[in-house]
Amino acid sequence: MLLLSLAAAFTGFWAGHPAYSQQKQSASLTKYVDPFIGTGFHGHVFVGANVPFGAVQLGPSNISQGWDWCSGYHISDSTIVGFQHTHLSGTGIGDLGDISFMPTTGPIKVFKGTAKDMQSGYVSTFSHQQETARPGYYAVQLNRYHIGVRLTTTQRVGFHEYTFPKSDQAHILIDLEEGLGWDTPVKTAIKQVNDTTVTGFRYSKGWAKDQRIYFTAVFSKPIKTFAVYDSTAAKTGMALEGEKVKGVLSFTTTAGEKVYVKVGISPVSTANAMANIKAELPGWNFNQTVATADAAWNKELQKVQLKTTDEDKKRIFYTAFYHTMIAPSTFNDHNGDYWGTDKKVHSKAGFTNLTTFSLWDTYRAANPLYTVLQPERVNDMISSMLAIYQQQGSLPMWHLMGNETNTMVGYSAVPIVVDAYLKGFKGFDAKLAYEAVKATAMRDEMGTKYVKNLGYIPADSTVESVAMGLEYAIDDWSIAQMAKKMGNMADYQYFSKRGKNYQNYFDKQTHFMRGRVSATEWRTPFSPFVSRHRKDDYTEGNAWQYTWLVPQDVEGLIALQGGEQPFIKKLDSLFIAKGSIGAEGSPDISGLIGQYAHGNEPSHHITYLYAYAGQPWKTAEKVRYILKNFYTSKHDGIIGNEDVGQMSSWYVFSALGFYPVNPANGLYVFGSPLFDEVNLKLPGGKTMHMVAHNNTDQNIYIQRIMLNGKSYTKSYISHADLMQGGELVFEMGSKPNLNWGKTLQDRPYSAKP
The missing domain is CATH 2.70.98.10 (Beta-galactosidase; Chain A, domain 5)
Known part of the structure; x- marks a missing residue:
């Protein structure tokens, strides 16, 4: 009966799509998943x-x-x-x-x-x-x-x-x-x-x-x-x-x-x-x-239906999609009992308790992907995080089997909780959620006391100070947006200011983010190429990669670089810069294009930054190169650690044609759709039917977009519009349309004024 009911559900889902009406949609997609992809290399x-x-x-x-x-x-x-x-x-x-x-x-x-x-x-x-x-x-x-x-x-x-x-x-x-x-x-x-x-x-x-x-x-x-x-x-x-x-x-x-x-x-x-x-x-x-x-x-796989003549791309896509659903993993019993971070049994919880939260990785794309393709699980994820907060006094960093491992930097549960709240998820206690994000940010641990008192973390006070500070700025910006929607303008102003703290790590002489010893002194010596694994100012990276870690205020980063043209010039140089990372560099720094490192998460949003400066066609070039060269159907087909779904979530989003640069503002920036036709199954029986006309390995540039039959000139789409469903049509070409997405009103933005 289960298989019959699934088949019936899938048939109903596709009934409204003429392009697919002749196909038998009950055919299983699991045949395209190859779990051995990613078992080689790292x-x-x-x-x-x-x-x-x-x-x-x-x-x-x-x-x-x-x-x-x-x-x-x-x-x-x-x-x-x-x-x-x-x-x-x-x-x-x-x-x-x-x-x-x-x-x-x-x-x-x-x-x-x-x-x-x-x-x-x-x-x-x-x-x-x-x-x-x-x-x-x-x-x-x-x-x-x-x-x-x-x-x-x-x-x-x-x-x-x-x-x-x-x-x-x-x-x-x-x-x-x-x-x-x-x-x-x-x-x-x-x-x-x-x-x-x-x-x-x-x-x-x-x-x-x-x-x-x-x-x-x-x-x-x-x-x-x-x-x-x-x-x-x-x-x-x-x-x-x-x-x-x-x-x-x-x-x-x-x-x-x-x-x-x-x-x-x-x-x-x-x-x-x-x-x-x-x-x-x-x-x-x-x-x-x-x-x-x-x-x-x-x-789960049927939530995304692809039409392409390239079977290999199907294998890569559905394997990536599969990898996004291995974790977070269930950590309770059938009756609802679970073991808490407080080392107590919590009986018959009213939500599915989860663990294996690799949040420094997954807040960037995996968790936003869940809001699109796993909305029925988002409330459980947030409720699990809030339960952890109640048990340990802060939101999780890297939670595993009832334990806080305190791994990586930032309080990366914050943008995840905020994103769910701003997108309208109602299945968790919003008041408790705000209490949790604020309390987590107001501790005096892991450099946050310096953030509160100085606006930066002195490089001689702790390792990875720049990475910490930049991640905290993303998280604090997110809290500000939640405070604003709740009408708490005092907290909005306070956390907005903290969200600008990234500016304190920007050296106007070198135009890199670097370690600051005091208000007047930078750490020396300095090389943007140096990466000493867990021994310097960065986390699994160097200044070339971390200079762009400002997804919450790209406009502000453009201003720091001196405007659009200097920003674009500097961004172009990232992909051609040559220099050795050094023997002590992190093994996570892989998938290099110049100094862009796709094998590690701080780089994942960077290719999409061109759209903020009115050159989305450059995003298309970089994204298509990464899709083709860093994700394959071979055993070594993932260029770095899968990182509990994040590497694959980048692929899923980017292959569909867009990516959440800012993890908590509900916008997806267009790149270059990989497939001729896609149907996304959305909540409430809705679907988003996406078509890419003239789409080939050469025709990688978006020429124009139609949304529900009307011209759509923006180089991004909002979560709200995406989840309404309908039809999104891309016209692709072999040469850039230099006017598409160029005007200020058509560019993605960090926050509405």
């Missing part, structure tokens, strides 16, 4: 089975450790140490990898082994030719044991299928020691409840300092014997608690026998983990669960 993407924004990310982890294995998997590797129920996707730090299951045969081994001595442990090799991944599904053959593995999930339950050979020594190892990256166990426990059920928990510390996850595993085949181990030493009994507990379930299997395991996870208790299984996966139909997961992904 993409760090998750590979495995999950559902959109699910609590479970069930997939393999390699034996290798290191920066390129932050997600546990890299395409260069061919080893597996287990199938774990939590993974990060695209981060620059490794963590999670909780509740590891590994099927084996032969003598019991409970140490995973090493890359140099795999035979001493239980690790197995595999071939990528015998590996399959698609949305909601993963399969692989373990060479060492001749065991076939298939995985799928519901929201909070991992579903394993193991096809064993004939063996009287068939095992399933549950390794609670195993984790990824910085993660190490602190306290673990395992217990056999009956002949088909095992429960336990894993407390660990890592990037997130105090992680707690509970599990209940139900097996389709009665357990023949159960043994417990503290690390590698066997213990007697059916239960064990310790630092590095492991359990081994043994069976006798016939050739080709399938053993199924349902693993519910919970941030609260093993009882809730079992309740999650009963609510989400009461039966044992593996193939139906795969189909249900596929339908869940297809429902």
Whole structure:
């Protein structure tokens, strides 16, 4: 019935679009998603089975450790140490990898082994030719044991299928020691409840300092014997608690026998983990669960329908769209219970609690994208952030599994909350939201006391002072807009002034943003090319990249550079400047065009700044180059860390033809639409039908635009107009229309007067 209802919904959605009326719109789009895109180079993407924004990310982890294995998997590797129920996707730090299951045969081994001595442990090799991944599904053959593995999930339950050979020594190892990256166990426990059920928990510390996850595993085949181990030493009994507990379930299997395991996870208790299984996966139909997961992904992917003759571009687009929906991840039980940042259980919350908030990355494009394509989830995201505020006294910075990691700079939840409020989302407490954004900005931590007292952060007081100060200015500007709409003019004036603090980092002699030691002295020596990873005035960047980090007041930045022509000249020079970033530069600085670094987030809005100076055609050139060269369908097809959806959100927006330069003013600046025809499914049964006539790899320049049959001369579109739906028609050409978007009244703006 689910598949039939989805098909009916999609048919109804398309009924009003003649251009598509002859097509069968129930065809699944998941076939275009390739989860292996981004598994090479530094993409760090998750590979495995999950559902959109699910609590479970069930997939393999390699034996290798290191920066390129932050997600546990890299395409260069061919080893597996287990199938774990939590993974990060695209981060620059490794963590999670909780509740590891590994099927084996032969003598019991409970140490995973090493890359140099795999035979001493239980690790197995595999071939990528015998590996399959698609949305909601993963399969692989373990060479060492001749065991076939298939995985799928519901929201909070991992579903394993193991096809064993004939063996009287068939095992399933549950390794609670195993984790990824910085993660190490602190306290673990395992217990056999009956002949088909095992429960336990894993407390660990890592990037997130105090992680707690509970599990209940139900097996389709009665357990023949159960043994417990503290690390590698066997213990007697059916239960064990310790630092590095492991359990081994043994069976006798016939050739080709399938053993199924349902693993519910919970941030609260093993009882809730079992309740999650009963609510989400009461039966044992593996193939139906795969189909249900596929339908869940297809429902999301169908929100964007593309028409193009280039199938490769479809694969890149839908894979990027898929990557935007791995996180934020669900962090509550089916009954609403969750574990808070205050280390307390919060029962039956009235919203879906979420975690994995990589906000310094995602406030730029991923969160604005959610307001367009995931509006039904935005209120839960904001409510989760407000709950964190109530529990820890400030909005989250980089929230992970009930922990504040305090990673990156700025208080980047602020523009996300403000953007949702200004766009009219009503499913959260607006009064509490304003209290939260203001309280977060008025602390005396991480340089904010200097912001309040001096208007800048002295470079000799802390590292990354320029990056901090520029991010704070964006956030403070956002608070000012919320205060204004609420009628709080005193706060509007105060935070507007703080939003101008970026000016205090601008050196009129060099025309770069740089570290200031005092009101009269700059930090020396200075080079705009220098980037010393986490040791200088910038965060994963240099002065070339950070000089443009003023999306909240581009007009003010133009004035600082001396006007439109000097601004354009300086912006042009960014893309051709040559100089070494240095041996100590951040590995995140990748995807270089001159000193523009697309592989890291501070650069993401820069190509669209030309529109503010009346030259949107230059945006088209740069955007099309990036779309073509920095996003491909190969394993190394993402030019930097995926960063929990931000890298892919840039692609999704830009391929559609526009981008949110300012993260909280509700405007999308036009660039160069990639597809001939697009339909966006919007709330309330509305659609935005977008057509790009004469669109080719050469015809990259917008000549003119029609909106609902009328000439539209602006080089941007508002969120309100976009969400009304209708038809947006682009006329494309091979040469720039130098008059399109040139006049002041047609340019994007930072804030209405």
